[in-house]
Amino acid sequence: MSGGLTGRLRGRVGLIAAALLLVVVAAMAVAPWIFTPLDPLATDTSQVLQPPAWGRPFGTDQTGRDVFTRVVYGASYSLGVGAGATAAALVVGIIVGTLAGLAPRVIDSVAMRGVEILLAFPEFLIALFAIAVLGPGPVNVATAVGVAAVPAYIRVARAETLVVRRSGYVEAARGLGVHPLRVAVAHIVPNTLRPLGVIATIGIGTTIVAAAGLSFLGLGPQDPTPEWGLLLSGGRNLLGQAWWVAFFPGVLITLTVVSATVVGRRLRRAGEGRA
């Protein structure tokens, strides 16, 4: 009995911690100056490669820039790409998925065949192929991770559409002679959004890691930009002398992604419980 209770409590604590962390990271992205008085680009030759200490919790890098400040300012790029690419992928996924769900069977099955093939690959690999085609650059990184995320949303949007299109209110709207486009936009799409929102929450995490990975490889923004993946690759050559330069940005990426996953899974379970 008590095991179940502490288990539930532990789950609750994890969920609250995860949600809180997401709020903090979002705050960093929107208003970084609340968290640090320093400039992420300001170099200071008297403070080169200083280990973590009071006042500079993550230490400094090889040009004396404060790593904590750079991580805080990096949140806006990483979270921006994560949220932006996910939102764009969600919109494309809803449009294509809804159309596939409403289209004749032949078109639907051809489209789904392609989606299934893409879903068999990790998103990072698809993003890498997209970059191979588009070429490197910060905007292309956002596009590539967005493209990689689309197939999952198409699949869910289509599956939901197939369920919703048979429901009474859609039949009723059709029977009343409402224009098919209006039926799709006003009646079908709104009722498919809930499960899509859940996977998008988890998807933001995946997208952040993929974008950071591409930046880490030098395919995205370039040096002075405080971007999480770039901070890590800058720290790679300093590992022998200054582990903190690469370590802390990675901790923040991991915590953000874990939090998004925990919150997303929780939402999914809540959704299943209701269904």
Added chain:
Amino acid sequence: MVLRRILARVAGMLVVVWGAATAAFLVLKLVPGDPVDVMLGVSAQASPELKQSIRVELGLDQPLAVQYLSYLSRLVRGDFGTSYQLRLPVTEVIGQQLGYTLQLAAASLAIALVIALVGAVLVHGRAARGVFSVLELLAISSPPFWIGLVLLSVFAFGLGWFPVAGADGIQSLILPALTIALPVAGILGQVLRTGLEDAEEQPFVTSARARGAGPARLVLRHTLRHAAIPALTLAGYIVGSLLGGAVVVESVFARPGLGRVALSAITNRDLPVVMGIIVFTAIVFVLVNLLVDLAYRAIDPRIHTPTTAIRGAR
């Protein structure tokens, strides 16, 4: 009958490879920028006449359809073109580096399988399973390049157990392989555990227990087989993780390999190499899918082709 199925299967595989080759060709033709400029480099000051002669030499002045057909016919003959950057045939570039990446992928897969099996089969009890599932979540969520950097900083720079970079013997293989293996093990472990828990409730387990099968025999002969099916479905995903992981890990550990070739080709817009790698990846996936299908039949006695069923009846 069997011959016809094999032929259909081979045709299906060829269609996928052809599709990938065509997609790569079309998309890369749509990319803005003149390939001749890419070849010569940004700084080069070549005269328009020289550029035109290079274009003619490469057949880039031909209509798109002609270029496509000659591209396909060269592919069939195993000619993937010449790297702009290295001035070597693409097949040679890939061939030189393939061994390193294969080694890395095989080692990663082996480590991931061991970790996932240990986690799924041997870890019992609520608390231990809870801890393991948190570890799995962490392994899946952490960026692989960060795992690599942490391993590097602790075991290579800190403890000095492993070399910091390079590909020289088994010592230099362990950390890179572990980096790729951890996220893969996380996913595999989750699927295997769910599969095992699901198998516990199957009627064949009850009957095996009734026949007096002990726990070890039960897992090895019965439930693991059942759990392997959903894990096998992930084969394509895992191979993708190994390849994507290779790109990142070879960069982190300064190892030679296909990932490095791919990265440098992408950064420098070395289009023949990019296309070669896309087609090569498609071939790998087609072969993996074939192996997976064969493995399904070997693992699950319920999946039988008509011919083997007849043979079984005899």
